[in-house]
Amino acid sequence: MGVVHGQEMVLNIGPQHPATHGVLRLQVKTDGEVVSEITPYLGYLHRCFEKHCENVTYEQVIPYTDRCDYLASMTNNFGYVVAVEALMDIKVNDRVEHIRVIMAELQRIASHLLGLGAFGLDVGAFTPFLHMLRDRERILDLFEMTCGARLLYNYMWVGGLSHDLPVGFVESTYNFLDYFEPKIDEFVNLLVHNKIFVERTADIGRMPQEVAVSYGVTGPNLRASGVKWDLRKNDPYSIYKSFEFDVPVGEGGKGSVGDCWDRFYVRVLEMKESIKILRQALASLPKEGDIHQSIPKKIRPPKGTIYKRTESPRGDLGYYIESDGTNIPYRLKMRSPAFTALSVIDEIAAGWLLSDVLAILGSLDIVLGEIDR
Amino acid sequence: MTVDFIFDLLNQFLPGFSGNGFLLLFAMLIPCLILFGFIAVYALVVIYAELKVSSFIQDKVGPMGQGFGFHAGKWGLLQPVADALKLLTKEDIIPGSANRVLFIMAPFMIFIGAFVSFVAIPFGESIIVADLNIGIFYILGVGSLAVIALILAGWSSNNKWSLYGAMRSAAQIVSYEIPAGISLITVIIITGSLNMQEIIAYQQGGIFNWILFDNPFIPVAFVIYFISALAETNRTPFDLPESESELVAGFVTEYSGMRYAFFFLSEYANMFVVSAVAATGFLGGWQSPISGYLDSPGWGVFWIMSKIAFLIFIMIWIRWTVPRLRVDQLMNVCWKVFLPIGLINIFGVAIWTVLLGS
Numbered sequence: 186m187g188v189v190h191g192q193e194m195v196l197n198i199g200p201q202h203p204a205t206h207g208v209l210r211l212q213v214k215t216d217g218e219v220v221s222e223i224t225p226y227l228g229y230l231h232r233c234f235e236k237h238c239e240n241v242t243y244e245q246v247i248p249y250t251d252r253c254d255y256l257a258s259m260t261n262n263f264g265y266v267v268a269v270e271a272l273m274d275i276k277v278n279d280r281v282e283h284i285r286v287i288m289a290e291l292q293r294i295a296s297h298l299l300g301l302g303a304f305g306l307d308v309g310a311f312t313p314f315l316h317m318l319r320d321r322e323r324i325l326d327l328f329e330m331t332c333g334a335r336l337l338y339n340y341m342w343v344g345g346l347s348h349d350l351p352v353g354f355v356e357s358t359y360n361f362l363d364y365f366e367p368k369i370d371e372f373v374n375l376l377v378h379n380k381i382f383v384e385r386t387a388d389i390g391r392m393p394q395e396v397a398v399s400y401g402v403t404g405p406n407l408r409a410s411g412v413k414w415d416l417r418k419n420d421p422y423s424i425y426k427s428f429e430f431d432v433p434v435g436e437g438g439k440g441s442v443g444d445c446w447d448r449f450y451v452r453v454l455e456m457k458e459s460i461k462i463l464r465q466a467l468a469s470l471p472k473e474g475d476i477h478q479s480i481p482k483k484i485r486p487p488k489g490t491i492y493k494r495t496e497s498p499r500g501d502l503g504y505y506i507e508s509d510g511t512n513i514p515y516r517l518k519m520r521s522p523a524f525t526a527l528s529v530i531d532e533i534a535a536g537w538l539l540s541d542v543l544a545i546l547g548s549l550d551i552v553l554g555e556i557d558r
Numbered sequence: 559m560t561v562d563f564i565f566d567l568l569n570q571f572l573p574g575f576s577g578n579g580f581l582l583l584f585a586m587l588i589p590c591l592i593l594f595g596f597i598a599v600y601a602l603v604v605i606y607a608e609l610k611v612s613s614f615i616q617d618k619v620g621p622m623g624q625g626f627g628f629h630a631g632k633w634g635l636l637q638p639v640a641d642a643l644k645l646l647t648k649e650d651i652i653p654g655s656a657n658r659v660l661f662i663m664a665p666f667m668i669f670i671g672a673f674v675s676f677v678a679i680p681f682g683e684s685i686i687v688a689d690l691n692i693g694i695f696y697i698l699g700v701g702s703l704a705v706i707a708l709i710l711a712g713w714s715s716n717n718k719w720s721l722y723g724a725m726r727s728a729a730q731i732v733s734y735e736i737p738a739g740i741s742l743i744t745v746i747i748i749t750g751s752l753n754m755q756e757i758i759a760y761q762q763g764g765i766f767n768w769i770l771f772d773n774p775f776i777p778v779a780f781v782i783y784f785i786s787a788l789a790e791t792n793r794t795p796f797d798l799p800e801s802e803s804e805l806v807a808g809f810v811t812e813y814s815g816m817r818y819a820f821f822f823l824s825e826y827a828n829m830f831v832v833s834a835v836a837a838t839g840f841l842g843g844w845q846s847p848i849s850g851y852l853d854s855p856g857w858g859v860f861w862i863m864s865k866i867a868f869l870i871f872i873m874i875w876i877r878w879t880v881p882r883l884r885v886d887q888l889m890n891v892c893w894k895v896f897l898p899i900g901l902i903n904i905f906g907v908a909i910w911t912v913l914l915g916s
Contacts, residue, residue, distance in 0.1 A: 309882025315616040
């Protein structure tokens with residue numbers, strides 16, 4: 186924090202603050218209500234993820250990936266197992282791929298629900314948050330049905346899955362989708378078109394396309410700025426190539442492209458696209474197929490490196506793995522989408538009012554577990 | 559007038575004490591204690607209502623329980639009691655760097671501001687503590703005491719969040735008093751009186767004689783008053799002074815236990831006062847909506863209470879539905895929307911009253 190002038194005041198938002206989405210500390214320089222400078226301080230949730238990974242076997246890394254982005258554990262598992270499988274050249278059967286996609290898309294909806302709800306909370310709307318948590322709960326029920334866990338699943342394994350789908354899962358998922366699809370319109374009516382909500386988010390914290398690209402922002406935040414970039418389309422992994430879905434981008438429906446409202450609305454649209462994918466995946470889910478078929482006896486990838494990225498609910502989630510031929514990764518690096526999203530905050534939030542800064546922070550939908558790792 | 563009535567009664571039954579001022583003090587104390595008890599009970603009821611209404615809106619069950627064990631009582635009825643007991647038994651923390659005197663004074667100041675308004679609220683034809691001839695003006699005036707208390711609380715806490723909250727609330731309450739006052743002026747124009755009882759007497763004779771339906775300008779004034787009242791009581795969408803996602807808890811950040819409870823209590827007391835003013839000024843006060851039907855004094859209390867309860871329900875409803883405004887938008891709404899509309903409204907009402915007046 187540079188020089189603090191006479192009228193200015195340095196304010197610490199966090200690490201214990203209701204709007205920091207975890208243990209983040211933002212040091213902001215304010216002049217009255219206007220914020221002129223924001224410095225995020227990280228590390229309050231640092232658990233040495235990458236160092237841990239150098240000391241445990243490949244399969245033992247999976248529970249650690251759960252704990253990085255704890256709101257989207259399935260997609261974290263997914264990214265890691267895809268990377269290790271690419272390193273070992275393992276092909277999994279169709280049923281496993283389908284189940285993985287179903288889980289990942291359910292997780293995307295769950296994560297977006299919480300992200301949107303928390304954003305609503307940041308601008309003072311309490312009720313949508315609880316409505317969204319109520320629906321997220323039903324997704325967690327589906328996960329619990331499958332693998333017994335509701336938050337940290339350890340579900341996707343290298344070469345397969347921990348459990349097959351339980352009896353009745355497909356029907357329950359269909360039921361959930363039928364229930365959830367009209368609920369999205371309810372959210373839209375309750376919050377997205379609410380006059381006060383629009384006033385609070387439209388034209389606020391605009392992230393221009395160049396800024397987003399130069400900072401390496403990915404995921405819904407990048408798409409809200411008008412860049413059509415989705416790894417499920419641009420660099421397809423798993424079986425995403427075989428599904429039909431659109432990549433929603435921000436169009437500045439209420440203000441200008443890349444504002445907080447766009448970042449909110451892109452996530453709403455993405456939930457709809459996820460439902461499309463889910464319906465296709467459930468319809469084409471193969472009945473036969475052993476989910477443990479391709480699980481290797483020993484996970485000893487050949488010497489070499491790999492960087493594999495997948496589309497998590499927050500953006501490009503990349504795993505760089507360096508193998509020295511043993512059963513323990515020599516080096517593992519995780520590219521966190523939330524980290525890059527947070528790094529842009531000073532660029533887009535400086536000059537706005539204190540309330541706007543917290544709305545902008547909420548619109549980036551960061552998870553501190555993934556930022557600090 | 560209640561104080562005089564009790565004073566006469568005491569003089570009659572205790573003639574030995576008359577003349578030394580003791581009985582007058584006593585006569586003033588009794589209605590105050592009754593009012594205090596009323597506010598406490600009312601706060602418990604409205605906290606319960608808030609919990610249950612919010613649960614209904616948010617698709618959850620709210621406080622639940624069976625019997626009177628260590629649960630929250632039947633239907634969670636004892637939940638507000640449990641909350642109150644928890645606040646009472648909490649450790650009383652005063653921050654080391656706080657200004658002790660002001661810090662202790664602030665919760666009482668804010669409660670006084672809410673409490674003294676109650677004396678001018680008519681609950682029935684003869685149920686009013688002090689029938690002031692400037693009743694409505696008095697309530698608007700003492701309502702502003704809250705600002706001083708909020709600034710005291712924010713400043714004395716020696717906390718940046720508290721300071722932000724205090725500054726916001728000072729700006730907000732002072733600003734919103736103007737549209738609130740302006741919309742009440744229309745009522746005064748029509749009735750020609752500042753006396754609460756006379757305003758109610760003007761609206762005698764059923765629902766269509768209420769001031770709300772007096773002329774087409776009044777509903778606008780009513781809406782402006784009600785929204786300004788939300789702002790004055792720091793309710794959503796105007797809860798910026800204590801917006802939990804921005805300012806932690808605003809001016810009450812450093813308060814805990816009983817002192818916090820007093821802020822809480824006075825917020826609910828203020829809600830009651832503004833609803834009572836709205837009910838009196840626009841909705842006929844303690845008059846029955848149907849002329850000559852159920853309009854005995856006992857029913858008068860029922861009618862004003864149900865009108866107030868309805869308005870408070872709307873406040874709770876709004877609170878759990880809409881997001882919060884930003885501080886500059888709040889000021890814009892006040893100065894650029896409500897004030898011009900309110901002023902035009904006054905002219906409209908005045909012309910209407912002169913041309914077509916009663």
